[in-house]
Amino acid sequence: MSYKKLEGTTWTPGGEFIKIDPEICTGCKDCVKVCPGGVISMVNEKAKATKYENCCECASCWFVCTIGAIRFSWPKGGTGRKYRWG
Ligand code: SF4
């Protein structure tokens, strides 16, 4: 599946701000399905954030994982997604 590039935005790498605990993850793939950027992949039947450069920081993955396997924090200041219009 391909994803539309986020026009009008820039991305600055800033570390792994989405941590998924493999001990808690059941591999249900809900976070993979809900992510609009294809950021999360299944690795050894556990979810893992791999394509941060496609992340729009919507936190839908964190919201959909009701068992709390995902720890989401915003990228550090000066990194992450910057939108041209504010
Ligand atoms: S929604 Fe939660 S439990 Fe399901 S695959 Fe994603 S991290 Fe794992």
Ligand code: SF4
């Ligand atoms: S914050 Fe949004 S775009 Fe980023 S990984 Fe989670 S669901 Fe995907």
